[in-house]
Amino acid sequence: MVNQQFNFAVHILTVLAVTRGVVDSQTLARSVNTNPVVVRRLLLALRAAGLIETQAGKNGGAKLARDPRRITLLQIYDAVEPRPVLAMNERKAARHCFVSCNIKTVMATVAKGAEIAVRKHLRGITLHRLQQKIRRG
Amino acid sequence: MVNQQFNFAVHILTVLAVTRGVVDSQTLARSVNTNPVVVRRLLLALRAAGLIETQAGKNGGAKLARDPRRITLLQIYDAVEPRPVLAMNERKAARHCFVSCNIKTVMATVAKGAEIAVRKHLRGITLHRLQQKIRRG
């Protein structure tokens, strides 16, 4: 199983958008089909990004902090996705080898470009747009 | 450590491009700083994609099957990268939940778009271009 935090986060926010109110982590977890604690951790990240508000205590839970028209997938991605699109090679170069010493920098540029391409794509999609698509089945 | 097969493969091919000849898996492994068996597995994938040729036996090894000008990063990516750019959620939906039942299809479209964006980026970069960049330091 690979990293699904982005999927989870979008799912959660979509539920919040559809519900238009406070939803607790238990309910969200059932919809996503995961554990409430996993949901709560994502909610913290989303709150830090200013996308939701949370409330502790009885009848607590989470709700959107702004209009779904003003929430893009890029904002969600930035809030929860810890990994770059293309992984960078972290191991140290073989000093005797010309290619080994320079490939890292070059590949960083390539990865950067891929990142930019994906970000541009995600920036063009709003949560509201997702809601519409889901309504149409 | 995340999936580095793409990095490894590009590194290997760059060495082959610079060397312009047969290089054995031992030597490649030292440059990449990994194990010869890992390299050999990647070489098989690259060979299946028609990017290199291999030779068994003494003085054997791998060499490019074509001009670096005609090898793009996308071809390398397709040869070795098993994972999509954005992971798909594989778990089954909660049937009672409207969002849960439809989010998967919607997110598949999003992931597809991201994939296309990255592929377009990678298609625009040749191995030859990488070589040039590395030469310039």
Add this chain to the structure above:
DNA sequence: TTAAGTGTAATAAACACAATTACAGTTTTG
């Protein structure tokens, strides 16, 4: 015929992510 390679299976080690348990702290409500 031997030395030096590849091809490939099998297994172990390392790692990342998700799930789970536990519990302190917060807030509403009766």
Add this chain to the structure above:
DNA sequence: CAAAACTGTAATTGTGTTTATTACACTTAA
């Protein structure tokens, strides 16, 4: 004010993926 129903968060365990390693049969050049 006490109980109920939440969140916040640490700690631990489980699971799957990727990389490393070992081993060895097969191939080929010299």
